[in-house]
Amino acid sequence: MKFSSFTRxxxxxxLLIACALFSNLLLLFRSTRQLFWKDNNDYAAYQQQxxxxxxxxxxxxxxxxxxxxxxxDRRPGTTEYFLSQFILAPILVAxxxxxxxxxxxxxxxxxxxxxxxxPGQ
Amino acid sequence: xxxILSTALLLPLLxxxxxxxxxxxxxxxxxxxxxxVVLLPLSFCVLAVxxxxxxxxVIGHPAARAQRERYILIIFIIASAAALAIFVFISxxxxxxxxxxxxxxxxxxxxxxxxGENWRDSFSPLIAWSHPDYPLLVPLSVVWLxxxxxxxxxxxPMLIAAIFSVSTVALLSASIARLRGPTQGxxxxxxxxxxxxxxxxxxxxxxxxxxxxxxxxxxxxxALYEQSPGTSPWLxxxxxxxxxxxAWTKNEGLLFCLSVAVARxxxxxxxxxxxxxxxxxxxxxxxxxxxxxxTFYLKIRLVPPGDLLSSQEPSMLMDHLMQPSRYALIMxxxxxxxxxxxxxxxxxxxxLIYFLLLGRKDGKAEPRLGARTAxxxxxxxxxxxxxxxxxxxxxxxWHLSTSIDRLxxxxxxxxxxxxxxxxxxxxxEL
Numbered sequence: 137m138k139f140s141s142f143t144r145x146x147x148x149x150x151l152l153i154a155c156a157l158f159s160n161l162l163l164l165f166r167s168t169r170q171l172f173w174k175d176n177n178d179y180a181a182y183q184q185q186x187x188x189x190x191x192x193x194x195x196x197x198x199x200x201x202x203x204x205x206x207x208x209d210r211r212p213g214t215t216e217y218f219l220s221q222f223i224l225a226p227i228l229v230a231x232x233x234x235x236x237x238x239x240x241x242x243x244x245x246x247x248x249x250x251x252x253x254x255p256g257q
Numbered sequence: 258x259x260x261i262l263s264t265a266l267l268l269p270l271l272x273x274x275x276x277x278x279x280x281x282x283x284x285x286x287x288x289x290x291x292x293x294v295v296l297l298p299l300s301f302c303v304l305a306v307x308x309x310x311x312x313x314x315v316i317g318h319p320a321a322r323a324q325r326e327r328y329i330l331i332i333f334i335i336a337s338a339a340a341l342a343i344f345v346f347i348s349x350x351x352x353x354x355x356x357x358x359x360x361x362x363x364x365x366x367x368x369x370x371x372x373g374e375n376w377r378d379s380f381s382p383l384i385a386w387s388h389p390d391y392p393l394l395v396p397l398s399v400v401w402l403x404x405x406x407x408x409x410x411x412x413x414p415m416l417i418a419a420i421f422s423v424s425t426v427a428l429l430s431a432s433i434a435r436l437r438g439p440t441q442g443x444x445x446x447x448x449x450x451x452x453x454x455x456x457x458x459x460x461x462x463x464x465x466x467x468x469x470x471x472x473x474x475x476x477x478x479x480a481l482y483e484q485s486p487g488t489s490p491w492l493x494x495x496x497x498x499x500x501x502x503x504a505w506t507k508n509e510g511l512l513f514c515l516s517v518a519v520a521r522x523x524x525x526x527x528x529x530x531x532x533x534x535x536x537x538x539x540x541x542x543x544x545x546x547x548x549x550x551x552t553f554y555l556k557i558r559l560v561p562p563g564d565l566l567s568s569q570e571p572s573m574l575m576d577h578l579m580q581p582s583r584y585a586l587i588m589x590x591x592x593x594x595x596x597x598x599x600x601x602x603x604x605x606x607x608x609l610i611y612f613l614l615l616g617r618k619d620g621k622a623e624p625r626l627g628a629r630t631a632x633x634x635x636x637x638x639x640x641x642x643x644x645x646x647x648x649x650x651x652x653x654x655w656h657l658s659t660s661i662d663r664l665x666x667x668x669x670x671x672x673x674x675x676x677x678x679x680x681x682x683x684x685x686e687l
Contacts, residue, residue: 145681148614152444152607153332156451159601163453164339167346202378221384222353222364226372230383 182219182248189250192227195237203228205235207251209242216241220248262435265428266477267302269421269470270495273502273548274298276397279404280551287374289404326440333443336450337426344419347460352411354418354462361387362464363414366399370409380560389560392552394506395464414462421467422459425670426450428470432477433677436484436627445677451603454666464507469667471503472513476634476671479521480627480678486529490540497544505548509667512641513634514545520633524626577648587646590657591639598665608676615681631675635668 139147196202206217206229220239221229229239240249275298282293353359364387368379380389395417402413426446434442449455459466478496482489500517503510518538525534577583595605642664649656 144614148611149444151614152603152611153329153447155602155607156447157332157336159451159453159599159603160336160339160456163456163601164343167343171346171350202375203383218360218386221387222359222367225364225367226375226378228378228381228383 182216182223186223186248189239189248192224192237192250195250195252196227199237201237202226203230203235204250205230205232205238207233207238207240216248261427262431265424265431266474266495269424269467269474270499270502271298271302272398272401272417272420273394273471273499273505274301275401276394277505277548277551279397279401280393280555283369283376284554287376289400294401294404329440329443329447333430333446333450336447340426340450340456343456344422344460347457348415348418351461352415354414357464358414358462361391362395362462363399365389365391365393366396366403366414367409369396370400370403377559382561385561390508390556391464392505392507392510392555394502395462395467415460418459418462418466421470422456425455425459425466425470425473428473428477429670429674432480433674436480437677438682441677441682445673448603448608448673448677449670452599452601452666452669454598454600454662455669457600458663458666463663465663465667468503468507468510469670471499471506471510472634472667473670473674474499475503475513475517476627476631476674479630480674483627493537493540494544497541497546498548499544500541501545501548501552504552509638509642509664511552512645513638514549516637516641517630517634518542520637521630523633524629528626573650574648583647583653586653587643587657590661591643594661594665598662599669600662612676612680618679618681625679628675628678631671631678635672635675638668 192204196204204224204227206220208214208216210216217229217231220241224239236253238251238253240251242249275294278293278297279289281297282288282290286293351358353363365379369376372378382389395414398417399414402416403409406413426449429449430442430446432442433445455466475496478492478499482492482496496517500510500514503513518541521541522534522538525537598604646653646657
């Protein structure tokens with residue numbers, strides 16, 4: 137069976153349009169369904185915990201520093217550490233528990249806490 | 258159509274220039290200055306609008322046929338509305354963007370905006386995981402908007418993501434409409450709106466869609482120049498500027514600058530000879546030089562070296578080059594991504610069937626230098642990506658799985674532009 141040039145061009149045109157529109161509308165359907173799913177990166181909850189840390193910039197200013205350490209008993213390198221840095225910028229959050237001032241993220245502390253260490257501790 | 262084309266060409270370009278002005282202000286004054294942040298970009302904007310109005314209408318182009326195929330227009334409008342709704346839904350769920358969006362681009366913007374004279378802290382080796390060597394167009398565009406508004410808001414990165422996504426669709430459609438007719442322009446727009454990954458990634462606030470936009474704009478400007486070569490040299494300067502802005506957006510832009518310059522020379526020399534080709538290259542470099550110089554300044558003076566190739570030792574490099582399994586894995590992943598990269602039905606296989614059904618445009622009567630520049634650039638970019646994967650220091654399987662789809666979507670608008678320049682129309686008038 138041989139199609140004319142006109143028929144072939146019509147088939148091509150509608151194939152392209154149908155596939156594009158199908159993909160586009162399917163994504164719309166999925167996005168609508170996911171609209172009220174919880175975001176994995178729960179900034180709002182994390183942002184609230186920030187208030188528990190007190191005035192870190194003021195403490196750092198007194199110490200002439202712009203860096204805090206970070207310690208956790210959770211799996212290292214997790215999203216929480218990156219979120220801490222994102223929320224606390226422009227304070228530099230070093231992934232280093234040996235700093236004099238650290239953000240502690242411990243599972244039994246119900247969130248993040250600020251820990252000040254005096255020399256020798 | 259001129260209005261859509263001019264706006265799509267200029268609005269993202271203005272964002273790029275605002276980010277450059279912000280960087281110059283930070284370097285020289287250590288703070289955002291109104292002179293640099295507002296007056297400089299505005300002055301350029303006025304000049305650019307004048308240039309667009311002055312030159313774009315006089316570029317010769319085939320007369321737009323009165324194609325009354327309203328159903329294609331209606332489908333384009335439906336697809337655009339759906340894409341816009343998807344964009345809003347994703348932005349509403351993730352106001353700070355997806356992973357790289359917040360952890361790299363928006364975090365750098367926050368650092369620079371909040372830290373005042375200590376803005377260089379954002380490049381600290383203590384946060385090397387956030388890739389401090391990445392160029393600054395996206396974060397500084399966000400900082401620019403925050404500075405103009407006077408406060409931080411998640412609307413700014415959303416708006417920038419929207420500008421680049423919408424401009425990509427508009428530029429692709431309007432440029433193809435101008436060069437091949439309105440119906441082809443709408444079809445090109447429908448094709449890109451039918452790529453779910455393009456829409457999702459646009460809303461994720463990554464830098465890949467802005468980068469892809471500048472790739473496309475560079476190639477479009479070359480193609481517009483070819484409509485009346487020699488009469489609009491500023492289009493070549495602008496193409497250099499947009500190529501430079503791609504380097505100012507992401508590291509892949511550096512490869513693009515090299516690829517597009519070589520591609521252009523290879524395309525032009527056989528047809529016009531060496532001297533005109535070198536003259537065109539000089540105009541291209543004139544536009545390229547400032548954003549490229551700023552990118553190198555950032556990488557050499559401000560930040561620690563990047564992690565991709567900087568730790569490469571010659572022995573390891575040779576070892577990687579001699580492993581056939583690496584070639585096979587990269588090739589297999591490239592092919593799989595080419596088939597599935599849009600994450601939807603309207604991908605490369607459908608375009609291939611479309612091409613087989615309609616055939617290639619009869620282009621004996623007109624030069625194909627614009628299309629050739631596009632195809633050579635894409636080929637060189639793919640070859641460059643292949644080489645980078647071959648020699649990189651990461652675990653190859655992991656690196657391919659986390660980045661190849663983004664590299665693909667960066668090139669997809671430019672590929673579609675080339676495709677719709679080359680394919681025969683469903684009516685045979687053009």
